[in-house]
Amino acid sequence: MNGIFFGAVLIAFVVAGYRQVTWIPLSEQVVPQIMPMQALATSMIDAAKGSVTLAIGLVGVMALFLGLMKVGEAGGLLKIIARVVRPLMTRLFPEVPPEHPAMGAMVLNISANVLGLGNAATPFGVRAMQELDKLNPQKGTATNAMAMFLAINTSSVTLLPTGVIALRASAGSMDPAGILPTTLFATICSTTVAIIVVKLYQRFSAFPIPNVEAEMIETPAATADADLFANLSVEPNAPYPAWVSVTCLLAILCFVPLTIVYGRVISPWLIPGLMVSILGFGIIRKVRVYEAFVEGARDGFNVALRIIPYMVAILVAVAMLRESGALSLLITPLGAITGPFGLPADALPMALLRPLSGSGAYGILASTIQDPAIGPDSYVGYLVSTFQGSTETTFYVIAVYFGAVQVRRIRHTLAAALTADIAGVIAAVVICMILFG
Numbered sequence: 001m002n003g004i005f006f007g008a009v010l011i012a013f014v015v016a017g018y019r020q021v022t023w024i025p026l027s028e029q030v031v032p033q034i035m036p037m038q039a040l041a042t043s044m045i046d047a048a049k050g051s052v053t054l055a056i057g058l059v060g061v062m063a064l065f066l067g068l069m070k071v072g073e074a075g076g077l078l079k080i081i082a083r084v085v086r087p088l089m090t091r092l093f094p095e096v097p098p099e100h101p102a103m104g105a106m107v108l109n110i111s112a113n114v115l116g117l118g119n120a121a122t123p124f125g126v127r128a129m130q131e132l133d134k135l136n137p138q139k140g141t142a143t144n145a146m147a148m149f150l151a152i153n154t155s156s157v158t159l160l161p162t163g164v165i166a167l168r169a170s171a172g173s174m175d176p177a178g179i180l181p182t183t184l185f186a187t188i189c190s191t192t193v194a195i196i197v198v199k200l201y202q203r204f205s206a207f208p209i210p211n212v213e214a215e216m217i218e219t220p221a222a223t224a225d226a227d228l229f230a231n232l233s234v235e236p237n238a239p240y241p242a243w244v245s246v247t248c249l250l251a252i253l254c255f256v257p258l259t260i261v262y263g264r265v266i267s268p269w270l271i272p273g274l275m276v277s278i279l280g281f282g283i284i285r286k287v288r289v290y291e292a293f294v295e296g297a298r299d300g301f302n303v304a305l306r307i308i309p310y311m312v313a314i315l316v317a318v319a320m321l322r323e324s325g326a327l328s329l330l331i332t333p334l335g336a337i338t339g340p341f342g343l344p345a346d347a348l349p350m351a352l353l354r355p356l357s358g359s360g361a362y363g364i365l366a367s368t369i370q371d372p373a374i375g376p377d378s379y380v381g382y383l384v385s386t387f388q389g390s391t392e393t394t395f396y397v398i399a400v401y402f403g404a405v406q407v408r409r410i411r412h413t414l415a416a417a418l419t420a421d422i423a424g425v426i427a428a429v430v431i432c433m434i435l436f437g
Contacts, residue, residue, distance in 0.1 A: 002408075005317055012320035016040040019325060040323050047319035051311040059305070063297035065123035068278045069108065070296025073101060075285035077278070080104075084248050092152075092195065093145045095135065102131035106149055113156040125153055125397075126404045133405040140408050147413040148198045150401060154392040155190035155420040158183055161389030164365070168385055171369045173376035179385045185431045186390035190424030197419045201412035310403030314395050318356045327352060342429040342437065343383075346374060350384040351425050355394035355418065362388065382436045386428040391421055 019036035034042070085107055086098045096102050105128035112121035128149060136143050142150075161183050169176035282289040321327055331352065335345030343351065346368065354361040365388045369376040376385065394417045402410060 005313060008317040008321055011326050012040065012317070012324040015326045015329065016320075016324035036324070040320060043319045043323035044316050047316045048312050051315040052308055059301055063301050064275075066127060066299050067293035067295075067297035068275060069105065069124060069127055070299070071282040071287055071289050071292045072108075072278050073104070073296075074287045074292045075282045077104065077281055084245055087245055092148060095143065095145045096132070097135075100131065100135070102128055102135070102145075105131055109153060110156050113153065113158060121153075122400065125149075125401055129401045129405050133407075136405075140406060142402065142407050142410045142413050144198075144202050146402075146407065147202065147411060147416060148195070150398060150413050151194040151198045151416040151420055152191060153401070154394045154397050154417045155187065155194040155424060156392075157187040157191055158389060164385050164389040167362075167366060168369060168376045168381075171366075171376040173369075173381075175377065178377075179382060179389055182382065182386040182428060182431045182435060183389040186386055186424050186428040189427035190390065190420045193423035194416060194420035198412070198416045201416050205411045306404060310399040311396070314399040318395065321356070322353070342433045343425070344380060346380045347383045347387070350387045354387055354391045355421050361393070379432060379436050383428060383432045386432055387425065390428055391424045394418060394421055 016036045016039075023036055025033050083098070086103075089096075089103055089107070090098055093103070093106075105124055109121050109124035109128055112124055129146065132143065132146050132149065133139070135145070161179065164179060164183075165176045168179070279289050279293075282292065327349070331345065331348050334352075335348050338348060339345060350361060350364050350368065353364060365384050368374055368384050369381045374380050376382075394414070398410065398414060398417065402408075402413075
């Protein structure tokens with residue numbers, strides 16, 4: 001990240017400096033002109049303020065969902081989920097013990113992303129990173145499991161891009177939910193690529209395998225889990241029979257068409273239903289839900305404040321690239337090349353900015369589909385909507401999640417995440433050309 005951060009700042013400074021040196025003010029101007037360097041300095045200050053505001057805005061969300069996670073953990077929910085999905089998770093994360101709390105936290109994070117819960121996924125992801133860091137023999141360096149988790153997180157399958165659907169509806173789209181099939185296709189492709197390239201890239205970035213057995217910590221939830229599903233006759237730390245995992249997987253697959261058909265009806269119920277379900281589970285398992293929730297919320301407050309410096313660094317660098325004009329210089333020549341392949345210049349800024357800035361990409365999406373010359377139901381409108389719904393703000397996610405555990409050497413994480421982003425963009429172009437081209 002050192003090279004990436006300094007490179008972005010240096011490029012922005014050089015471009016803005018060249019514009020400043022060659023800047024010729026107009027003699028007649030009603031509105032006072034702003035010099036390029038002055039505009040760059042203003043954008044830096046605004047981005048720094050905005051990043052702190054964003055982080056403070058996350059405090060409440062982090063406290064809420066980490067509080068819920070604490071209730072679920074106290075009742076053994078994370079262990080139950082981890083045991084159900086053990087066959088898949090043990091193959092993706094061989095360095096993580098199947099019963100470790102990190103497994104359950106990762107599953108909840110991925111599930112929140114799948115259901116389009118937005119910021120609700122972030123606290124689960126932060127908790128997963130904290131648990132993964134307990135297995136890390138080299139603090140400050142990303143493990144293979146961390147790299148895999150981040151790559152999957154930045155490309156995870158999304159069934160309900162509710163924010164994009166709402167924006168398309170406000171822009172007058174005749175079919176606001178028309179991006180559901182394109183989003184699902186693009187995210188499946190990007191997630192598949194993410195898993196493959198992480199396994200490939202980690203071969204060129206060796207890391208010692210931790211002694212996972214030494215990191216296992218017994219909790220009351222492990223004992224409490226013994227009598228749940230007692231009719232299965234399994235040991236507390238043994239996986240459930242295969243038919244349990246298959247049944248759960250089939251239930252999830254049956255939920256997919258329901259979300260596509262009734263997505264707009266289901267989405268408002270997700271977050272309230274999640275809270276009631278977890279608290280209800282805690283009550284059934286005789287957990288003191290209020291005390292557990294407050295303890296987890298306290299951790300969420302501390303984590304949200306700890307990630308502020310990392311967010312300031314990333315968002316300021318992105319704002320400098322955007323304000324200096326460096327991104328515009330890249331888009332113009334690239335648009336002429338990508339246009340014949342289904343990625344026109346009108347959609348290119350969205351594809352380039354989405355991994356860098358969530359708010360910036362959202363603003364580009366809004367301006368694009370509200371443009372009378374484009375509109376939400378044109379090919380470009382569907383394409384940029386699919387980009388927003390099927391990709392993640394890669395640099396933001398890396399900054400927040402690694403910042404929560406003070407990881408500075410990210411190894412192959414960024415390369416894998418960006419490769420998955422490229423795969424998602426290509427898949428979005430292909431499916432939009434087939435359906436709307």
